[in-house]
Amino acid sequence: MPFIYKRLMYLLALLSSLRFAVWALLLLMLVIFFGTLYQVNHGLHAAQDNFYYAWLTPTINQWYTPESPDAVSRTISWMLVPLPGGLTVLWALYINLFLSMLLKFRYGWRQVGSILTHAGLLLLLAGGWITHITAEEGYLTLQEGEASNVAASYTDWEIALWEGERIDREVFAYSVDALNPGDLLEFEQVRLYLKVESYYRNAEAFVDPNAANTHVTFNVAGITHLEAVPLDKNPERNMPGILFTTWIGEGAREKLLLYAGDPSPVMLVVDDTPWFLELRRKRIPLPIKVKLLDFRAEFKPNSTIPSSFSSRVNVQGPGMDRQVIVEMNRPFRHAGFTYFQSSYGKADDGSEMSTFAVVHNRWMLAPYIATGVTVIGLIIHFGMEMLRPRRELKGDSK
Amino acid sequence: MNTFQQFLAIVVLVLLTAGCGSSKPELRVYKETNYIEIQETDKQIPDENAHDIELQETLRAY
Secondary structure: OHHHHHHHHHHHHHHOOHHHHHHHHHHHHHHHHHHHHHHHHHHHHHHHHHHHOOOEOOOHHHHOOOOOOOHHHHHOOOOOOOOEOHHHHHHHHHHHHHHHHHHOOOOOHHHHHHHHHHHHHHHHHHHHHHHHHHOEEEEEEEEOOEEEEEEEEEEEEEEEEEEOOOOEEEEEEEEOOOOOOOOEEEEOOOOEEEEEEEEEOOEEEEOOOOOOOOOOEEOOOOOOEEEEOOOOOOHHHOOOEEEEEEEEOOOOOEEEEEEOOOOOOEEEEEOOEEEEEEEEEEEEEEEEEEEEEEEEEEEOOOOOOEEEEEEEEEEEEOOEEEEEEEEOOEOEEEOOEEEEEEEEEEOOOOOEEEEEEEEEOOOOOHHHHHHHHHHHHHHHHHHHHHHOOHHHHHHHHO | OOHHHHHHHHHHHHHHHHOOOOOOOOEEEEEEEEEEOOOOOOOOOOOOOHHHHHHHHHHHHO
């Protein structure tokens, strides 16, 4: 027991030490440096996924391709071991800061500035983490006269199941981004089971019944098989596909293939009721229903380049039913959601459409508050140091 | 450091470690509303070739 206790105390001392913080900051510099190099060829999203939001970075052999030996890959060709990713390093810094405040700080009036500065940094890191796991971004495209209460994600996908073709429907959905072969998706409402056989994050679909890898599959477009293709630099262009073994209740097992590019949902008839199943962009439920009343655009003379455009919408929610104008640089904010005027287009029937970028982030103010607290802490700290009597300072230097 | 501080530090480390586990796919249930009411509105977005026509008319005027 004393041995374990001694080891534990050693670990706490190490994790709360200044030396640990300096090493973590150096590692963070390296991660940002290599992440920036990686971004050159693989795009921002891939760099975020593989470096900043990762526990471990990829090693060079995972992203160096001899067919295209670019200068960046050659520069860092010595990097054979993975580095701790952004998540690991930032968690290490958070633990270090928290433990040093808990175990090493002397608490008193004289330390108020220093305590506030460190508390601000803790809030900044905590806010960043919570934003990372809870914030959502999507878009909402509406035709004039159209209303909806869901936005669609740019990059995330879901398997959605709903009953019949109603205006108001209850949707049962599973996110597909973390799916692995062997995972079982259960829709108990219709006793429908989907067992993942293969999951492609980006795939091309083929209709060729004579191909070697063709399965007897069930889907609307008649797709026979999928082939994996490399992830696109622009993640919203990736088209995932999933091959399932599926069964209803105790029924026979069949192969089901869902592809993001398939325009129609698969219809299943269960107890004489039609149900629809679709692989589609993940929906973000909104706390309000947004209806596009009118879209207005002004164009530069003799061109199709817009000088400004705006949308008049009706927003309806609990205790709210009013009209709002959303225009460039003037978003509408409500309940942690921000709606930006993003784009526009024309529907097949010639009517106008407006697209809003929708961002959901309840912790949007955290970085501002954290920075404010840190700055106030620094002002108090240095102010108190400057106002300390000279005699006391001389005493310190002895 | 006193015993309480040590205890608190260990609890925080254990909670953080436990929070990093993996999870299986979770079912989400939500209400989706989507409908369209056909309405007559002003058409403001020009056709793609509209500026070409305007340009030709301007040139012809000259």
